[in-house]
Amino acid sequence: MKLFTPREAAKVLGISYPTLKQWIYKRKIRTVRTAGGHHRIPETEVDKFLDQVLGPGTASKRRPNFRRISGRNQLVGRVTEIKISGLMAQVDLSIGGQHITSIITADAVREMRLKVGETAAALVKSTEVMVVRP
Numbered sequence: 001m002k003l004f005t006p007r008e009a010a011k012v013l014g015i016s017y018p019t020l021k022q023w024i025y026k027r028k029i030r031t032v033r034t035a036g037g038h039h040r041i042p043e044t045e046v047d048k049f050l051d052q053v054l055g056p057g058t059a060s061k062r063r064p065n066f067r068r069i070s071g072r073n074q075l076v077g078r079v080t081e082i083k084i085s086g087l088m089a090q091v092d093l094s095i096g097g098q099h100i101t102s103i104i105t106a107d108a109v110r111e112m113r114l115k116v117g118e119t120a121a122a123l124v125k126s127t128e129v130m131v132v133r134p
Contacts, residue, residue, distance in 0.1 A: 002080075003032060003040035012046055012078055012117050043080075047094050050078060050119070073124040074132065075100065079116050082109060091131050093122050102129040 004012065009029075010020040023029040024039055029049060031039040077095030089109040091102045100122050112133040114120060123130040 002043040004043065004046055006039055006041065008117065009041040009046050012119070013049055014119070043094070044097060047078065047097050050076070050096075075122045075124065076119065077122065079114055079118050079120050082114060082116060084109060091120075093120060093131070095122065100129060102131050104131055 006020050006024065007017055010017045013020070020029070024031055024041075029041060030045050031041050034040060075093070075095045077093040077100070079091060080094045080099065081090075081092040083090040084106045087106055089104055089106045091104060091109065091114060093100050093102070102122060108131070112120075112131070114131065114133060119134065121132040123132055
């Protein structure tokens with residue numbers, strides 16, 4: 001199980017560090033304590049709050065920074081792994097506790113500047129899955 005520091009979790013969720021610390025103190029988000037007494041946030045907890053931080057409402061309201069496209073099946077999540085081999089890349093996204101994998105070009109990964117921990121959307125169209133970044 002991957003554990004985030006409070007700063008890393010705040011960055012992934014797009015909230016301030018002080019806000020995340022308040023969530024920890026108010027027990028709004030579950031943490032694990034290290035031997036030194038530091039808080040670490042499990043990946044599953046970060047994924048639970050990703051939808052809440054992005055906001056409720058219709059898909060278009062939740063994704064104002066993503067490209068406007070006709071596809072309705074956009075699943076917003078967090079990049080968990082990127083493997084680049086030659087011309088192709090494998091991008092894994094964690095979406096609501098589920099994982100989805102897309103095979104895209106290595107150039108696309110570099111062009112979108114995808115990095116592990118960042119927010120991205122998987123666009124599902126028939127048998128193809130594309131990755132979109134705000």
